[in-house]
Amino acid sequence: MSQRQMHLGVYAVGSGNHIAGWRYPGATTSGENLEAFKQIAASCERGKLDFLFVGDSLAFLPGGHPGQVTRFEPTTLLSALSCTTTHVGLIGTASTTYSEPFSVARQFASLDHLSGGRAGWNVVTSTLPEAAENFGREMVDHDHRYEIAAEFVDVVQGLWDSWEDGARIENKETGQYYDLSKVHELGHKGQFYSVKGPLNITRTPQGRPVIVQAGSSPSGQALAGRIAEVVFTVQLELDVAREYYDNIKRYAVAAGRRPEHCNILPGMVPIVGRTDEEAQAKLAQLMTYVDSTSAMQTMSRRFGHDMSQYPLDGPVPDLPVSNLKQGYSTVASAKAKRLGYTLRDIYNEIAIARGYLLACGSPTTVADIMQEWFEGGALDGFVLLPAHFPEAFDDFIDLVIPELQKRGLFRKDYQGTTLREHLGLPKPENRFARARSEAQGDK
Numbered sequence: 001m002s003q004r005q006m007h008l009g010v011y012a013v014g015s016g017n018h019i020a021g022w023r024y025p026g027a028t029t030s031g032e033n034l035e036a037f038k039q040i041a042a043s044c045e046r047g048k049l050d051f052l053f054v055g056d057s058l059a060f061l062p063g064g065h066p067g068q069v070t071r072f073e074p075t076t077l078l079s080a081l082s083c084t085t086t087h088v089g090l091i092g093t094a095s096t097t098y099s100e101p102f103s104v105a106r107q108f109a110s111l112d113h114l115s116g117g118r119a120g121w122n123v124v125t126s127t128l129p130e131a132a133e134n135f136g137r138e139m140v141d142h143d144h145r146y147e148i149a150a151e152f153v154d155v156v157q158g159l160w161d162s163w164e165d166g167a168r169i170e171n172k173e174t175g176q177y178y179d180l181s182k183v184h185e186l187g188h189k190g191q192f193y194s195v196k197g198p199l200n201i202t203r204t205p206q207g208r209p210v211i212v213q214a215g216s217s218p219s220g221q222a223l224a225g226r227i228a229e230v231v232f233t234v235q236l237e238l239d240v241a242r243e244y245y246d247n248i249k250r251y252a253v254a255a256g257r258r259p260e261h262c263n264i265l266p267g268m269v270p271i272v273g274r275t276d277e278e279a280q281a282k283l284a285q286l287m288t289y290v291d292s293t294s295a296m297q298t299m300s301r302r303f304g305h306d307m308s309q310y311p312l313d314g315p316v317p318d319l320p321v322s323n324l325k326q327g328y329s330t331v332a333s334a335k336a337k338r339l340g341y342t343l344r345d346i347y348n349e350i351a352i353a354r355g356y357l358l359a360c361g362s363p364t365t366v367a368d369i370m371q372e373w374f375e376g377g378a379l380d381g382f383v384l385l386p387a388h389f390p391e392a393f394d395d396f397i398d399l400v401i402p403e404l405q406k407r408g409l410f411r412k413d414y415q416g417t418t419l420r421e422h423l424g425l426p427k428p429e430n431r432f433a434r435a436r437s438e439a440q441g442d443k
């Protein structure tokens, strides 16, 4: 049997994932720099990564993480990158709270066509109250956002099925352009949406773009288990991560899915040097750039509460359940309790790694950490969050990837061209084609 291998993608942020990474010598500084993203995408393909991921939010938030202050709209950026790449998957974020299913279905179907089958949609419910104000809406409650999201995704997937393969015929001889028996109305009338369909774009190379999701709260996990083909998460301790992993896989199985079709990828910040000492020196240098206001804001966003009201040298407070975000607070509080951390310890970790797992050291040290978590049954791979670009990412690609390949833990070359192929996901069956063949079988 061939060895199980990791899936790896990068969280591409023009100004770096570290709060002050953009200040590192030689680092790109802006999230509105196409050349920088083209370079990140090229490094992904050099390292044979599964995907490049672009996050999003829908409000201007001064003073926080620079990567979240200004940025390109993800599907627009990924469409540009589809022209400069041939293999790497292109995953973008779109909100189920502030979009319409028809538009989202169309955007990602377009990206899937443009990229030859490399599109993925990161389904988010949006946590910022400021975003609600940009859409003239009230902030929707946390669990209610997930109920809306569940129906939203069902509609989008239904629309992606509304055209069967081979429905566009383009027969110059006969003049037949479509086979309309293979184009279907969806006729969806649900609790939140009413969508007739069909979509005005044909079935895409992947059948359906890949669904990605990141909720870690109980309702987020349930949705992830039901719909997500890739799950992003924050995990800080191996045994907690293992529990989370088992839980999501259980949800997936309960929803009638195969567990290996739901890839769980925690975020990891790699800081790589040729030696452990060199990596530690890079980390120390990064920390000299951190300004306390932006670190405090980032911590408050992670917890979904204003954390500046609590003493930094006291324990991590018991917090009421947030209406904004829940997953991180649970993971960080558990770690703090177990290790006797003060709030300042958590604050420092967030400044270093935005609250994600940190792997700092030589290529062997970083690969050892990744291998331990992977073989420890806690994950199917990682979303890499390099502190800055291009150097910190290229260090990973050029130093750690060969080490993982040597250990048989990561592919030496792409085996396919679509994101589904990279992730080991089958092309989904079209519900209308299946219904037809079942009806014919019944005859």
Ligand SMILES: Cc1cc2nc3c(=O)[nH]c(=O)nc-3n(C[C@H](O)[C@H](O)[C@H](O)COP(=O)(O)O)c2cc1C
Pocket (backbone or CB within 6 Å): 054, 055, 056, 057, 093, 122, 123, 124, 125, 126, 127, 213, 214, 215, 216, 217, 218, 219, 220, 221, 232, 233, 234, 267, 324, 325, 326, 327, 328, 383
């Ligand atoms: C790796 C990763 C990437 C994420 N990217 C985004 C994003 O781009 N936009 C967004 O609004 N939320 C993003 N999130 C947040 C999640 O979608 C979710 O809102 C958050 O984890 C809180 O959900 P919970 O209350 O279910 O834990 C991301 C989370 C993780 C772990």
